[in-house]
Each structure stands twice: as structure tokens, then as C-alpha cells.
Amino acid sequence: MPKVTVDGIEVEVDASATVLQACELAGAEIPRFCYHERLSIAGNCRMCLVEVERAPKPVASCAQPVTDGMVVHTKTEKVKRAREGVMEFLLINHPLDCPICDQGGECDLQDQAMGYGIDNNRYVENKRAVEDKDMGPLIATTMTRCIHCTRCVRFITEVSGVAELGATGRGEDMEITTYLEKALTSELQGNVIDLCPVGALTSKPYAFTARPWELKKTETIDVMDAMGSNIRVDSRGREVMRVLPRVNEAINEEWISDKTRFIWDGLKTQRLDRPYVREDGKLRVATWDEAFAKIAEKVASTTPDKMAAIAGDLADVESMKALKDLMVSLGVTNLDCRQDGAKIGTGGRGSYIFNSGIEAIEESDALLVIGSNPRLEAPVLNARIRKQWTKGGFPIGVVGEDTDLTYPTDYLGAGTDTLKQIIDGSHPFARVMEVAENPMIIVGQGALTREDGEAVLTAIIAYAKSTGVIKDGWNGFNVLHTAAARVGGLDLGFLPGEEGRDTQAILDGAAAGAIDLVFLLGADEIETKSLGNAFVVYQGTHGDAGAHCADVILPGAAYTEKSGLYVNTEGRVQMAKRAAFPPGDAREDWAILRALSAKLGKALPYDSLRDLRAALYEDVPHFATLDDLTPVEVPQGSATGAMSATPFTNAIKDFYMTNPIARASKVMADCAALAKGTDKGATGTHG
Amino acid sequence: MSVRRLDPNQPDSFAFTPENIEWTKGQIAKYPEGRQASAVIPMLWQAQKQEGWVTEPAIEVIADMLGMAKIRVLEVATFYTMFNLSPVGKHFVQLCGTTPCWLRGADDLKAVCRKHIGDPSTVSDDGQLSWMEVECLGACSNAPMVQINDDYYEDLTAENFAQILEDLRAGREVKPGPQAARKGSEPLGKLTSLTTPITAEGAE
Numbered sequence: 001m002p003k004v005t006v007d008g009i010e011v012e013v014d015a016s017a018t019v020l021q022a023c024e025l026a027g028a029e030i031p032r033f034c035y036h037e038r039l040s041i042a043g044n045c046r047m048c049l050v051e052v053e054r055a056p057k058p059v060a061s062c063a064q065p066v067t068d069g070m071v072v073h074t075k076t077e078k079v080k081r082a083r084e085g086v087m088e089f090l091l092i093n094h095p096l097d098c099p100i101c102d103q104g105g106e107c108d109l110q111d112q113a114m115g116y117g118i119d120n121n122r123y124v125e126n127k128r129a130v131e132d133k134d135m136g137p138l139i140a141t142t143m144t145r146c147i148h149c150t151r152c153v154r155f156i157t158e159v160s161g162v163a164e165l166g167a168t169g170r171g172e173d174m175e176i177t178t179y180l181e182k183a184l185t186s187e188l189q190g191n192v193i194d195l196c197p198v199g200a201l202t203s204k205p206y207a208f209t210a211r212p213w214e215l216k217k218t219e220t221i222d223v224m225d226a227m228g229s230n231i232r233v234d235s236r237g238r239e240v241m242r243v244l245p246r247v248n249e250a251i252n253e254e255w256i257s258d259k260t261r262f263i264w265d266g267l268k269t270q271r272l273d274r275p276y277v278r279e280d281g282k283l284r285v286a287t288w289d290e291a292f293a294k295i296a297e298k299v300a301s302t303t304p305d306k307m308a309a310i311a312g313d314l315a316d317v318e319s320m321k322a323l324k325d326l327m328v329s330l331g332v333t334n335l336d337c338r339q340d341g342a343k344i345g346t347g348g349r350g351s352y353i354f355n356s357g358i359e360a361i362e363e364s365d366a367l368l369v370i371g372s373n374p375r376l377e378a379p380v381l382n383a384r385i386r387k388q389w390t391k392g393g394f395p396i397g398v399v400g401e402d403t404d405l406t407y408p409t410d411y412l413g414a415g416t417d418t419l420k421q422i423i424d425g426s427h428p429f430a431r432v433m434e435v436a437e438n439p440m441i442i443v444g445q446g447a448l449t450r451e452d453g454e455a456v457l458t459a460i461i462a463y464a465k466s467t468g469v470i471k472d473g474w475n476g477f478n479v480l481h482t483a484a485a486r487v488g489g490l491d492l493g494f495l496p497g498e499e500g501r502d503t504q505a506i507l508d509g510a511a512a513g514a515i516d517l518v519f520l521l522g523a524d525e526i527e528t529k530s531l532g533n534a535f536v537v538y539q540g541t542h543g544d545a546g547a548h549c550a551d552v553i554l555p556g557a558a559y560t561e562k563s564g565l566y567v568n569t570e571g572r573v574q575m576a577k578r579a580a581f582p583p584g585d586a587r588e589d590w591a592i593l594r595a596l597s598a599k600l601g602k603a604l605p606y607d608s609l610r611d612l613r614a615a616l617y618e619d620v621p622h623f624a625t626l627d628d629l630t631p632v633e634v635p636q637g638s639a640t641g642a643m644s645a646t647p648f649t650n651a652i653k654d655f656y657m658t659n660p661i662a663r664a665s666k667v668m669a670d671c672a673a674l675a676k677g678t679d680k681g682a683t684g685t686h687g
Numbered sequence: 688m689s690v691r692r693l694d695p696n697q698p699d700s701f702a703f704t705p706e707n708i709e710w711t712k713g714q715i716a717k718y719p720e721g722r723q724a725s726a727v728i729p730m731l732w733q734a735q736k737q738e739g740w741v742t743e744p745a746i747e748v749i750a751d752m753l754g755m756a757k758i759r760v761l762e763v764a765t766f767y768t769m770f771n772l773s774p775v776g777k778h779f780v781q782l783c784g785t786t787p788c789w790l791r792g793a794d795d796l797k798a799v800c801r802k803h804i805g806d807p808s809t810v811s812d813d814g815q816l817s818w819m820e821v822e823c824l825g826a827c828s829n830a831p832m833v834q835i836n837d838d839y840y841e842d843l844t845a846e847n848f849a850q851i852l853e854d855l856r857a858g859r860e861v862k863p864g865p866q867a868a869r870k871g872s873e874p875l876g877k878l879t880s881l882t883t884p885i886t887a888e889g890a891e
Binding site: 157163164165166167168169170173175177178179180 | 693
């Protein structure tokens with residue numbers, strides 16, 4: 001490996017490294033605008049100039065490969081003057097409007113002008129003015145501020161895989177724009193706001209609401225999908241102002257989806273901030289005592305086999321634990337955390353998690369996607385698949401719906417018939433999986449929420465074992481979940497007990513009068529019509545489907561308002577932290593259940609979150625392992641039934657409307673309307 | 688240079704003529720599989736030859752033909768000034784205004800254009816002529832000069848240039864090349880250098 005000397009420090013770097021990377025390794029700080037380690041190299045901002053011995057001119061270090069024996073200087077007078085010169089050029093056309101710019105305080109250009117610029121400007125002519133572009137409801141543009149680094153263009157093209165941004169014209173007339181100013185359609189477009197080193201692309205919903213230095217920053221976990229993306233929630237007082245990504249190489253690198261980023265306005269609207277009870281068919285505001293008394297009255301008059309509980313998609317492990325313990329103490333066995341009806345959770349932990357881990361997608365060399373649209377179910381994970389695809393030698397087969405995943409795929413077929421052909425080896429793609437060193441299967445909920453879901457799962461597990469997807473040292477059998485709460489609920493065993501009913505059976509039972517009391521822990525994605533005359537207790541955050549049919553509403557805390565454990569699709573346990581307090585009388589969910597249990601005479605044996613977690617860790621030890629993957633046994637299939645020939649349908653139809661917070665968000669509604677418009681366009685009925 | 692945008696008035700559709708389809712196939716075939724995008728400049732050029740200018744439907748048709756994102760084709764079309772993004776006259780005059788031509792009277796030619804055609808980048812009422820000023824076209828020894836469609840017209844004066852424009856407008860034949868009494872870029876009048884005959888022994 002080449003040895004490079006940077007400011008007298010000798011470092012050994014990979015032969016493919018650039019001078020900039022070598023400088024960073026040696027601890028030298030190199031200013032930059034266009035260079036980004038996760039994007040291709042553009043080399044157009046010239047800010048990273050360094051002096052290389054025996055080179056006639058300063059060298060753009062981001063675009064210069066290292067050679068053995070290279071001697072680099074980053075602190076010489078020549079480098080300092082070169083940086084000052086570049087900065088002066090950049091500022092020729094950049095408006096000095098920092099006081100009215102949303103990027104102010106977190107602007108690369110502002111910081112680097114302070115660090116590497118000079119104190120005045122010799123340029124007296126008029127500055128260039130550029131028309132602002134409309135890029136949709138998420139990204140606000142002030143294109144006059146653009147310094148043409150093209151990070152946004154490269155991100156949208158390379159990472160998100162939807163080539164919609166470009167640079168038209170040239171020279172000082174170059175403009176970043178979408179084709180004919182159509183709105184961007186990528187589910188990852190919000191990341192260009194973070195990438196933009198100036199205030200040209202800023203967050204439209206967050207525009208002019210806060211300055212970075214007045215925000216409290218809380219490092220927490222996202223629950224919009226089952227990825228468990230690491231996020232930073234910025235709040236001011238009780239209000240969540242915005243959501244930003246945190247770097248976690250194993251999960252989300254440094255990207256988050258638009259739903260994760262722009263959901264926060266949904267945290268402020270449609271909130272349940274006080275308990276409600278239904279009287280004479282109408283919900284009225286009540287006190288906690290009234291609400292609890294009403295539930296206690298109903299519980300006292302109902303036998304355990306007529307009671308049921310369903311946990312929703314955003315529930316934290318602690319509240320599910322408290323609800324399960326309460327139900328078990330009441331003798332209730334009708335429990336389910338799979339409100340989508342997925343037939344999983346019986347074959348051991350390995351049968352329902354993303355075994356290989358998200359990062360291992362980059363070690364894989366063949367992928368079979370079954371009944372899933374990762375672009376909508378986990379956009380950031382989809383970007384990881386795309387990243388592996390761009391490296392080449394990564395054939396991707398899809399069984400299920402034929403959708404645009406932002407990378408080319410082999411569409412194999414719609415349902416189990418194709419799956420059977422792959423399993424018995426008669427399909428050409430079976431050969432691809434066979435010869436691959438690290439083949440991977442991603443099973444979506446679309447394949448598992450069917451009647452024959454268990455049979456499908458069993459068949460896929462058996463195939464995985466036979467074709468090298470599961471073998472010594474590699475387990476590429478992966479289930480992609482859509483709900484942040486699901487794996488936690490399954491780990492906890494929030495499942496029907498002896499002769500208990502699952503979600504569908506609970507709903508059927510309620511419709512038929514066999515279930516009288518249903519406890520919904522934030523469960524809104526069920527057929528609430530089927531709940532019929534059953535007495536419904538809804539504990540949750542938003543006035544959504546569940547609350548509408550409730551007889552008692554207990555206002556809970558959203559994911560930004562409580563400390564809670566979430567297990568992502570990989571089985572990685574992560575802790576969300578409180579960024580703001582729940583509104584009004586709303587309380588943390590486990591505490592509500594603890595208080596309710598006392599009223600029901602079945603007081604739960606923990607009085608603090610710490611005690612609850614201690615009990616949790618005792619029950620399920622792997623919850624104590626935060627942020628890391630715990631080894632999992634090889635999955636076992638459990639079903640014997642046959643697979644039906646119905647095609648797989650994907651779990652997510654409307655990406656922007658998957659949970660109660662999203663449905664309360666105006667920004668998400670705008671995006672959903674726009675996406676529907678695009679769909680219409682795709683059918684050929686547009687202009 | 689100025690900001691280049693697509694024309695606000697666009698036709699509804701664009702299609703290459705059958706001959707041009709054949710021609711574009713040949714262009715695409717020049718590049719290896721997966722590199723069809725390399726043919727984008729010849730394709731745009733052929734579309735411009737066919738229509739006189741590059742239209743929005745043409746950009747979309749070419750993007751589809753080459754499997755490119757539309758924005759990528761738009762980037763190319765707006766980058767190169769040789770692509771006209773607005774309609775031009777049947778005879779499109781590109782008038783060199785760079786220093787050698789300017790010293791030799793390009794301003795006079797501009798005045799002729801204004802008088803006989805109108806403002807730059809506007810098509811004359813009869814649709815026959817339009818003009819714009821461009822940078823050096825590389826025929827400085829015959830300055831001042833203009834390019835009309837594919838031909839150079841050199842050694843122009845206000846008089847003979849006005850005559851050319853009127854002849855073109857009337858559909859009369861005009862002679863491309865130097866309008867003065869010389870061939871190519873030979874000196875006017877007699878030779879001023881290399882005047883001695885060259886023999887087998889070399890120059891005398």
C-alpha cells in the first residue's frame with residue numbers, strides 16, 4: 001500500500017484512496033463543498049486544494065489519487081492563499097443574506113468562509129441572480145445561493161436512483177433544476193437538504209421556524225418503518241421542530257426517508273391530549289379516574305375469553321410488555337401484535353427477522369425479493385440494495401408485484417407458482433441463486449400476511465437452507481418488516497396464548513359478539529368496522545381509526561415523547577429517547593397501563609421504567625443488548641399447508657400514509673396527493 | 688452567454704422522419720451496448736436539422752430512444768450553444784462579432800441584420816430569416832463573416848451582405864465563401880509571400 005506523507009506525518013493508505021482521504025487519515029482538516037464520501041467525485045468546488053511536492057500547481061485533493069511517496073502539505077502559505085482565492089471566487093456570486101437564510105448557523109459555506117476566507121471582497125459588480133425552482137412540497141429553493149457543487153444531483157441520481165435533478169446551462173448560468181420543474185418523486189429526496197452545503201436547498205416545512213442554536217438535540221430512533229433509522233430530533237420547548245439523520249453505518253448510513261424526516265407536523269395535529277369516554281354514542285372529555293373506572297366496570301363484567309388486545313405498529317416494547325402482563329394477569333389469551341395478520345412468530349426468532357443484517361447486503365452477490373417493495377417499505381434499505389447493485393455482479397430477482405425499485409430487476413413472476421419453480425430449480429433464476437456465494441432472500445409482508453403465509457414462509461426457509469442462503473457463516477434469509485413495533489412484539493411473545501385468537505379472529509369474534517372488550521394499543525390499521533358492538537379501549541396518540549371507534553380513549557405518548565425500546569427488522573434493539581413531553585394530560589404508555597392495572601386490582605409488579613426494563617430483561621434477555629445484533633438460531637418452518645396461487649400484493653400501497661402520525665401530517669398528505677398524481681401520469685392519461 | 692431555457696411555445700409532438708430514424712440507428716450502433724447515451728449529441732443535432740431547433744418533445748423522444756433520463760438530455764441541449772432552443776428562420780444567420788470581425792466592420796453587418804431581419808433571435812415575419820451574434824467562427828482571415836445555415840459567407844460588406852439576405856429571402860441562388868475577388872483565404876490581389884518559384888534545389 002502506498003505511503004503518503006502529510007504535513008510530516010507518514011500514513012499508509014489504500015491504493016485507491018485519494019489525497020483528501022490520506023490527509024484525513026493523517027489528521028489534517030481539508031475544507032470541501034462538492035466532495036462527499038458517499039457520492040461520486042466531482043472535483044468542481046476546488047476548495048480542497050493542497051500542495052503536493054513536485055506538482056506545479058495546488059492540487060484538488062478530492063480528485064487526486066495517491067501515489068507512493070507522495071509528500072503533501074496542507075498548511076503552507078501557498079495552500080492558505082489558494083483556499084482564500086477559491087473562497088473569494090465562491091463568494092462572488094453568493095448572496096450575503098445569511099441573516100435571512102435558513103441555513104444560517106449550520107452552513108458549510110458560512111463556516112468555511114470564517115475558517116479559510118478573507119475578511120473582504122474585491123468584487124464590486126452585480127451578483128448573479130437565479131430564479132428559484134419548484135421541487136415539490138418538501139424542498140424549498142433559493143437558487144441564487146447555489147455554488148454548483150452538484151451534491152444534490154449526484155445524490156438523487158446515484159443514491160436515490162431517480163434521475164430527476166440536473167444542471168442545465170453552463171458556466172455562471174448553470175442552474176440546478178428538475179426536468180421542467182416537476183416535483184421530485186424520490187422517497188429519499190429530503191437528504192439533499194442535508195447535503196446542500198449552502199442555503200440553496202432547505203426544508204420547506206421547517207422554513208423560518210427555528211435557528212439551529214436554539215434547538216435541543218435528542219439522539220433517538222425512528223419508527224416510521226422497521227429499519228430503526230438513527231435520527232436526531234430537534235425540539236424547542238414542547239415542540240418537535242425537525243428530524244435529521246444520524247450516522248449509523250450498520251443501519252441507515254446517513255440517510256433517512258422523507259417520511260422519517262417530515263413526519264413531525266403530524267405530531268402536533270389530531271393529538272389525543274385528554275382521556276375521553278363514550279356516553280350516549282358521543283365521546284366526551286373525561287378525567288383519568290373516570291376513564292379507568294369505566295374500563296374497570298367493563299372488565300369486571302366480562303370473562304377473560306371475551307377480552308382481547310391488539311398492539312399497533314408504533315408501540316414500544318415496554319408498553320407491549322405492560323399490556324401483555326396485564327392481560328395475562330387477567331387471564332386473557334387473545335393477544336396479537338400482528339395487526340396486518342402476518343403469519344409469523346411461531347418458527348423461532350430466525351424465521352421473522354432480517355438475519356443477515358442490513359449492512360450485509362453489501363456482501364451479498366444475488367438477491368431474491370419475494371412479496372416486497374423495499375422502495376416503499378424501507379427506502380433507506382432500498383438505497384443499500386441499489387448501492388450494492390451499482391457495484392455490479394448483483395442480480396436481483398423479484399417475485400410479487402412488478403414495481404420500479406430504482407434499479408433494474410429480473411421480474412420473475414407474480415406469486416407462488418413462480419416461487420415453486422424457483423424452489424424446484426426449474427426457473428432460470430434458481431441457478432443464479434445456486435452459484436452465488438452469498439445469496440440473499442428478502443421476504444416482504446406481502447408474502448406473509450396471506451392465508452397461506454405460514455406455508456409460504458416454510459417453503460422459503462426450506463429453499464433457503466437447500467440453496468445456500470442459510471449455511472455456515474452466512475444467513476441471508478431476511479424478513480423485511482413494515483412496522484417498527486413488530487419484531488419487538490414477536491420477541492416479547494405478544495401473540496395469541498393457548499387457544500387464543502389472532503387479530504383476524506379477534507375482529508371476527510367482535511363482529512360475531514364473541515369478543516366484548518378489545519384493547520387497542522395504538523392499533524389503527526385494522527378493520528375497525530368489524531369491532532362492531534365490542535367495548536373498545538384505545539390507547540394511542542392520534543384521533544385516527546382506532547380512536548373513532550373507541551369507547552374509552554387513553555392518551556399516550558408518541559415515539560418522540562417517551563423513552564422506549566424498539567427492535568428493528570434486523571432484531572437490533574435500540575432505545576428511543578424523549579425529545580419533548582406529550583401534550584396535555586397524555587402520559588407515557590407503560591405508566592398508563594401501570595395505573596390502569598392498579599384500578600383493575602391487578603397491579604403490575606413494577607413502579608418505574610427501570611423496574612419494568614429489569615423485568616423485561618429477565619423475560620427476554622436479548623432486549624438488554626442495545627444497538628447490537630444478537631446471534632440467532634437457524635429458522636424453522638412450521639407449517640404443512642399448501643400455498644395458494646394468488647399473486648403476492650405488497651404491504652404498502654401509500655408510502656406517505658402508513659401510520660396515524662403520517663395520516664395527521666399535512667406535509668405527508670401533500671406528498672401522498674402528489675404521488676397519486678404521478679401514478680395517474682404513469683397510466684398514460686397525462687398530457 | 689446567457690441563461691438558456693426551452694422556448695415557452697412548444698409543438699405537441701416530435702418524430703424523426705423515416706430516413707432520420709435509419710440515420711440515428713447507425714449513430715447508436717457506433718457505441719457499445721449500454722453506452723447508447725453517447726449518441727445524444729448527434730441525435731439532438733439531427734433533430735435540429737429536421738425541425739430547425741430543438742423542441743421539448745424532441746428532447747423527450749431522444750431520451751426515450753437512448754434510455755436516458757430526460758433531465759440528462761436537457762442538460763446537453765442547454766449546455767451547447769449550437770442547439771437552438773427557440774425557432775429560427777429558414778436561413779439562420781450567425782454573425783461573428785469577435786475582435787477580428789468587429790475590427791473589420793461586424794458592426795455594420797449587425798446594422799444590416801437589424802434593418803433587413805429585425806432584432807436578434809427573432810424570426811422575420813415571413814419566416815425566412817433570423818440572426819444572432821456568436822463568438823469567433825474561426826474564419827478571421829476573411830473577416831467580417833457570417834454563417835448562414837451550413838455555409839460561411841466571408842469578406843462581407845454592408846452592401847453585399849444586404850444583397851445576400853435579400854437574395855436568400857427571394858429564394859435566389861447565392862454564392863457561399865468569400866464575397867471578394869479571391870479564393871479561400873488567399874491574399875487579396877497578388878501573393879505577398881512565397882512569391883519565388885520553388886525548384887528542385889529549393890527556393891531561390
